Amino acid sequence: MISVKNLYHSYNNDKNYQVKNVSFEVNEGEIFGFLGPSGAGKSTTQNILTGLLRIQKGEAIVAGYNVRDMSKEMFNKIGMSFEQSNVYSKLTAKENLDFYRKLFDVPTRDSIELLKLVGLEGKENIKAGNFSKGMKHRLTFARSMINNPKLWFLDEPTTGLDPSIAANIKSIIKEKNREGVTVFLTTHNMFIADELCDRVAFIVDGEIKLIDSPKNLKLQYGDKLVEVEYVKEGEIITEKLSTVLEKDKKSLQNIISRYEIRTMHTKEATLEEIFIKVTGRGLI
Amino acid sequence: MKLFYSFIKELKLASRGYYFYIELFVAFLILFVFLFAVPATFDSKSSEYIYLDMPKEAKDMYLEEILYKDIDKKAEVVKVKIDNEKKDALLYITEDKKIYVLNNKEDVIDIADKERKTSGIIKIDDENNVKYEYYLQGYESQRLKNLLKILHVEEADTLKEVMDNQDVRSISTNYELLSDRENILPSVLVFNGSLMGLFIIAAYIFLDKKEGVIKAYAITPSPVWQYLMSKVGVTSFTSIISSLIVLIPIMGFKPDYILLLVLLIVTGFFSSSLGLLIASFYKNIMQAFGVLYVVMMLMILPNIAYFIPSWDPSWIKIIPTYFMLEGFKTILIGNNDFIYILSVSGGFLITGIILFVISNERYKRNLLE
Ligand SMILES: Nc1ncnc2c1ncn2[C@@H]1O[C@H](COP(=O)(O)OP(=O)(O)O)[C@@H](O)[C@H]1O
Ligand SMILES: [Mg+2]
Numbered sequence: 345m346i347s348v349k350n351l352y353h354s355y356n357n358d359k360n361y362q363v364k365n366v367s368f369e370v371n372e373g374e375i376f377g378f379l380g381p382s383g384a385g386k387s388t389t390q391n392i393l394t395g396l397l398r399i400q401k402g403e404a405i406v407a408g409y410n411v412r413d414m415s416k417e418m419f420n421k422i423g424m425s426f427e428q429s430n431v432y433s434k435l436t437a438k439e440n441l442d443f444y445r446k447l448f449d450v451p452t453r454d455s456i457e458l459l460k461l462v463g464l465e466g467k468e469n470i471k472a473g474n475f476s477k478g479m480k481h482r483l484t485f486a487r488s489m490i491n492n493p494k495l496w497f498l499d500e501p502t503t504g505l506d507p508s509i510a511a512n513i514k515s516i517i518k519e520k521n522r523e524g525v526t527v528f529l530t531t532h533n534m535f536i537a538d539e540l541c542d543r544v545a546f547i548v549d550g551e552i553k554l555i556d557s558p559k560n561l562k563l564q565y566g567d568k569l570v571e572v573e574y575v576k577e578g579e580i581i582t583e584k585l586s587t588v589l590e591k592d593k594k595s596l597q598n599i600i601s602r603y604e605i606r607t608m609h610t611k612e613a614t615l616e617e618i619f620i621k622v623t624g625r626g627l628i
Numbered sequence: 629m630k631l632f633y634s635f636i637k638e639l640k641l642a643s644r645g646y647y648f649y650i651e652l653f654v655a656f657l658i659l660f661v662f663l664f665a666v667p668a669t670f671d672s673k674s675s676e677y678i679y680l681d682m683p684k685e686a687k688d689m690y691l692e693e694i695l696y697k698d699i700d701k702k703a704e705v706v707k708v709k710i711d712n713e714k715k716d717a718l719l720y721i722t723e724d725k726k727i728y729v730l731n732n733k734e735d736v737i738d739i740a741d742k743e744r745k746t747s748g749i750i751k752i753d754d755e756n757n758v759k760y761e762y763y764l765q766g767y768e769s770q771r772l773k774n775l776l777k778i779l780h781v782e783e784a785d786t787l788k789e790v791m792d793n794q795d796v797r798s799i800s801t802n803y804e805l806l807s808d809r810e811n812i813l814p815s816v817l818v819f820n821g822s823l824m825g826l827f828i829i830a831a832y833i834f835l836d837k838k839e840g841v842i843k844a845y846a847i848t849p850s851p852v853w854q855y856l857m858s859k860v861g862v863t864s865f866t867s868i869i870s871s872l873i874v875l876i877p878i879m880g881f882k883p884d885y886i887l888l889l890v891l892l893i894v895t896g897f898f899s900s901s902l903g904l905l906i907a908s909f910y911k912n913i914m915q916a917f918g919v920l921y922v923v924m925m926l927m928i929l930p931n932i933a934y935f936i937p938s939w940d941p942s943w944i945k946i947i948p949t950y951f952m953l954e955g956f957k958t959i960l961i962g963n964n965d966f967i968y969i970l971s972v973s974g975g976f977l978i979t980g981i982i983l984f985v986i987s988n989e990r991y992k993r994n995l996l997e
Contacts, residue, residue, distance in 0.1 A: 394847050398993060419849045430840030434644040435637070446633040447848035487844070 345495050345526040346370035346393065351402035353388055353550075363388050364550040366402070375517070375527040377541035379534065379619065381627050385550040386530035387427055387499055393528070394424050394497055407495045420450045423493030427500045427530075429480035433473030437464055437483055440472055441490060448491040458486040463512055478505050485513060489520070496520065498529040502536055514540060532627050534615040544615075548623045558615055565618040569611040570596060574603040584611065630850045634858035638832075642862050645835075647828050651820070655870035658816055662809060662878055675726045677708075677717075679736040681751035690750070691729065697722040703729075710735055711742040737763060746938075809878065814956035815931050816874055818949050821867035821892060822899035823924050829863045829903035830920060834913040842991070853988045856904055860984070863903075864896030879960065887969050888959050894976040895952050901983035908990040951975065 346369065353363040363385045370376040378386040391397040393406050395414050404411040409418040431440045441455035459468050462482040467475070472483055485501065501517065502510035517540055521527055531537055537544045538558045546553040556564070573582045583599070585592040587610070599605070616627055642648045680687045695703060698720045707714040708728055718729040730736055733749060740747045740763030749761040836842050845855050871892055875883070906923065910916035930950035933940045934957075944950055955972040958965050 396843055396846055416849045416851060419847050422847070424847050426840065426843065428840060430844050432637075432641060432841055433839060434641050439637075439640070443633065443637045444844070444848070447630055447845070447850040449849055484844075 345372045345407060346376075346528060347403075347405040348389075348393070349403040351389065351392065351399075351404060353385075353392060353397065353400050355388075357400070362550050363392070366547075366550070366552050368545055368552060368555055370526060370528055372526050373521070373524055374542040375521050375529065375540050377537045377544040378528075378530040378547050379532070379537040379541075379544045379615070379627070380530075380547035381532055381625060384532075384547045386532075386547060388550075389547075390424075390497055390499055390528065390530055394422065417449075420448055420491060421493060422495045422497065423488040423491060424497040425485045425488035425499060425501060427503070429477070429484035431472040431480060431483050431487070434471060436469050436471050437475070438468040440483060441487060444487050444490055450491055452490050453492065455490075458489060459483075461489075461516065462486045463509065478509055481505060482509065482513075485516075489516075493525065495526045495528070498527060500531055501529055502533065503531070534619065534627060538615045546619055546623055548625050553623050561615065561618050562612045565613060565621055569613070570608060571611045572596065572599060572608045573606040574599055575606060576603050580606065631854045631858060634850070634854055635861045638858045638862040639865070642832075642866065645832075647831060648866055651824055651828065651866050651870050652873070654824075655820060655873040658820065659874045659877055662812075662874070675728065675745065677728045677730060677736060677739050677745055677747035679730045679733055679747075679749045681733065681749050683752070686752055691718075694720045694722075694727055694729075699723065708735075708739070709743070710738045740764075810960060811957075813875065813878065813960055814953045815934065817871050817892070817956045818895070818931070818952045819928070820874065821871045822895050822949070822952060823927055824870075825863040825867045825896050826899040826903040826906075826927075827920060827924065828866075829859055829900045830907040830916060831913060832859055832863070833904065833907040834910075834916070837911065852992050853984075856984070856988060856991060860897060860900040860904070863900045864893055867896045868892050882962055883960050884962065887966070888956075890973050891952075891955050891959060891969060891976075894973045894980060895955075898948065898976040898980035898983070901980045901987060904987040905983050905990070908987055908994070948976070948979070 348369070349367050351363055351366040352361050354361045366385075366389060368376075378384075378389065380386055388397065392399050393404055393411060395411060395418075399411050406414070407418055407421045409415060432443075435443065437459055438455050441458060445452040445455065456465075456468060459465055462485060464479060464482055464486070467479065472480060475483065481504065485498075488496065488498070498517070502513050505513065514536070517527060517529075527540075529536075529540070541558060543555060543557050544561075545555045554561075570585050570587055571582065572585065573580060575581075583595075585596045587593065587596075613621075620626055680690055682690070691703070695701060699722065704719045704721075706717055706719045706728070708717045708730070709715075715735050716731055717735075720727040720729070730739070730747075736747045736749050739745050747763045749763075751759050751761070753759055842855070846852065868889070875888070902923070903920075906916060906919055910919075926947055927949045930944050930947050930953055933944050933950070934953045951972045955969055958968055
């Protein structure tokens with residue numbers, strides 16, 4: 345669905361690139377995530393792929409169209425939700441969607457149905473300018489699905505949303521993906537990446553450091569940990585112990601033989617811990 | 629069809645913003661002022677300051693001649709302020725002029741020098757020829773200078789003959805054909821229509837930039853030019869409405885509205901495209917304000933030439949509003965100079981298209997800026 349080779353981008357048109365030698369492929373039907381801290385170049389890459397930024401150096405094929413000379417037709421097949429919501433504040437939620445529908449040449453979804461989907465039912469006749477930040481974000485998100493896109497770009501789809509709304513958005517993304525929609529998303533939230541993505545690319549300072557599935561990464565990089573909770577002299581104690589390190593293995597045996605065990609589970613390293621290990625950087 | 633929907637959406641947006649109402653309000657305000665405050669014709673008699681440098685008999689004869697043209701056949705003794713001093717003068721009021729006859733040569737020169745009025749000395753030389761000496765201000769048009777020259781070239785044998793042959797020509801043609809009130813209308817049309825359009829479309833663009841909706845539009849199959857054109861459509865539409873609000877009650881059905889619409893549309897298109905282009909270089913209205921202001925002031929300059937026919941430097945003709953004014957005036961006079969109107973309209977259409985195409989390229993290229 346997407347094929348990117350040696351992509352570079354510099355906002356000042358100099359050698360100080362904000363996106364450096366980025367190459368990756370997104371397969372049809374998968375959810376592919378760009379995970380990286382803020383300022384890493386995620387949005388820049390996405391904007392080049394959707395033609396919002398002019399491609400400078402490198403090659404990119406998106407939904408069968410070369411980004412260098414993309415045709416407006418391509419936009420019938422793709423949808424994009426923005427990091428910063430951008431809707432007409434003087435139009436109502438429904439008017440915003442109704443107008444947007446008219447701009448496509450393919451069948452579009454009913455505005456009311458979409459508003460319902462993102463939890464904005466009953467709000468259709470309120471001007472978007474009177475919406476809260478989260479509501480505007482959901483409206484922007486709903487708009488990106490209006491043309492039933494085959495390829496869906498999502499820039500920080502859940503950032504800044506209430507957990508319950510974020511959960512709703514995540515389940516919509518999963519559902520669309522199950523229907524066959526290919527998703528390219530950017531996030532600095534490892535839970536999103538972990539939970540949604542079939543594969544993630546770690547990106548820092550405009551460079552991709554690694555691409556793999558969260559599961560593989562954990563197998564490969566995660567030290568096996570055991571979290572054990574036991575009672576020692578009437579007190580409950582919790583400890584995280586490695587199943588690899590000799591010292592930890594010994595103390596684990598010791599705990600098991602001497603104390604009353606309350607709970608014990610193996611614990612995988614989080615994607616964030618792996619990210620830090622690979623890139624030497626945190627996600628904030 | 630998409631263009632039509634975009635236009636309707638823009639109209640909806642415009643109707644929910646306040647610029648739209650400001651424009652309509654201003655139109656009604658102008659109409660109100662015109663109908664109730666501006667007299668159809670105000671005192672526009674031109675004033676002439678002269679000194680008669682000639683023997684008494686000749687002078688008396690000349691004054692008698694002027695008196696004959698005076699409306700009440702009486703000369704008034706008045707004071708004329710020259711360089712903060714009050715000087716005596718005789719005032720004759722004729723159909724179209726106020727003639728002040730001053731008492732000495734110095735006053736003539738002072739009034740030209742200190743009060744910036746055009747004045748003249750009329751004298752008779754040894755051969756009994758009448759000589760005219762004018763004191764001009766330096767900015768008078770060549771046309772006026774030529775006119776003054778040819779006015780008096782013929783040598784005459786007698787004073788009487790000169791006076792009888794004296795030819796009064798109006799400096800601008802058409803001038804008498806419109807009432808004073810009507811004469812201001814072209815300026816109103818240019819100001820309320822085009823200049824407001826230029827400013828308002830830029831304001832709309834900056835509003836959209838702020839809301840980021842241009843980006844959302846850019847990722848649809850609809851071309852950017854339609855987005856821009858729908859904005860041009862709305863600003864032109866509102867400027868036509870506000871122009872008609874002022875025009876119809878004042879001019880009735882005298883002017884040719886078809887020609888008028890053509891000129892309103894193309895000038896609206898031209899100035900909106902200019903506004904689009906200017907807006908494409910800036911992120912917000914504060915940054916663009918300086919340039920918008922300078923452009924609008926330049927566009928207002930030709931109004932001065934329009935109201936002061938004697939000031940008409942040739943460089944003013946490179947400012948497009950000059951032709952807007954002339955075009956609207958030609959239509960309002962009603963002599964239906966199709967060729968002139970259509971060529972002026974064609975000029976605005978072509979330059980408008982060029983500006984629009986450049987703007988379109990710029991917006992396509994720099995959507996995120
Ligand atoms: N319009 C712009 N002009 C100049 N620099 C920009 C612009 N947008 C982003 N940048 C810079 O490019 C880098 C990458 O930004 P971005 O792609 O937005 O990061 P991310 O989406 O990963 O948070 C950052 O250093 C940012 O400051
Ligand atoms: Mg970003």
